[in-house]
Amino acid sequence: GENVEQHPSTLSVQEGDSAVIKCTYSDSASNYFPWYKQELGKRPQLIIDIRSNVGEKKDQRIAVTLNKTAKHFSLHITETQPEDSAVYFCAASSGIQGAQKLVFGQGTRLTINP
Amino acid sequence: NAGVTQTPKFQVLKTGQSMTLQCAQDMNHEYMSWYRQDPGMGLRLIHYSVGAGITDQGEVPNGYNVSRSTTEDFPLRLLSAAPSQTSVYFCASSYSGLAGYGDNEQFFGPGTRLTVL
Numbered sequence: 586g587e588n589v590e591q592h593p594s595t596l597s598v599q600e601g602d603s604a605v606i607k608c609t610y611s612d613s614a615s616n617y618f619p620w621y622k623q624e625l626g627k628r629p630q631l632i633i634d635i636r637s638n639v640g641e642k643k644d645q646r647i648a649v650t651l652n653k654t655a656k657h658f659s660l661h662i663t664e665t666q667p668e669d670s671a672v673y674f675c676a677a678s679s680g681i682q683g684a685q686k687l688v689f690g691q692g693t694r695l696t697i698n699p
Numbered sequence: 700n701a702g703v704t705q706t707p708k709f710q711v712l713k714t715g716q717s718m719t720l721q722c723a724q725d726m727n728h729e730y731m732s733w734y735r736q737d738p739g740m741g742l743r744l745i746h747y748s749v750g751a752g753i754t755d756q757g758e759v760p761n762g763y764n765v766s767r768s769t770t771e772d773f774p775l776r777l778l779s780a781a782p783s784q785t786s787v788y789f790c791a792s793s794y795s796g797l798a799g800y801g802d803n804e805q806f807f808g809p810g811t812r813l814t815v816l
Contacts, residue, residue: 586758589741591741594739617798619798619799619804619805627809628789628807628808628809628810629742629789629807630807631799631804631805634804674741674742676798678796678797678798680797684747684749684755684796684797685796685797685798686732686744686747686757686797686798687742687744687797687798687805688744688758689741689742689743690741691739691740691741692739692741
């Protein structure tokens with residue numbers, strides 16, 4: 586089945602700098618790659634996603650890139666702010682049409698230092 | 700809309716006890732899932748449902764049962780609690796497939812923190 590590896594497990598950056606989180610996946614049939622943000626004690630919330638027919642997607646300060654050949658995708662956050670501090674999870678979907686399940690990475694704890 | 704709701708928020712059980720974690724959604728979503736979240740392991744799928752009356756196993760189903768008698772409700776039953784089931788449990792629902800997609804994203808409930816002694 587699908588396996589998703591996420592790195593790094595913790596990341597600390599200065600406010601205003603950029604942060605990059607990387608994930609690799611094993612199933613070449615996976616075609617949907619969402620990223621979730623989870624603040625302390627809260628539920629995961631979708632922040633951006635990408636389909637396998639797209640190489641890059643941006644939403645304000647957040648972008649995701651996908652390399653299907655290498656089977657890896659990355660989250661880029663620019664001009665980081667204190668409210669970006671959270672745990673971020675990548676995921677990849679696998680399985681048959683209509684019942685594609687998400688397999689999550691292990692999570693990255695991002696800390697923004699003022 | 701209340702979205703996805705879960706009860707209880709916190710629960711402490713003794714080994715061997717059984718209990719049911721409740722999950723409900725009012726968005727008329729066909730797809731619902733249960734995940735558990737453990738430190739350093741992300742979220743892992745326990746069971747899922749693609750519609751009323753239809754359930755299937757996810758990645759870590761052992762020790763858990765589910766049923767889906769209505770579109771709105773998707774309870775998770777712990778048959779005989781074990782310390783290894785200490786975790787945070789999230790229920791999720793989506794309109795477009797289990798994974799959701801874009802505007803039809805997968806919505807998570809607030810979670811239930813379970814401790815088994």
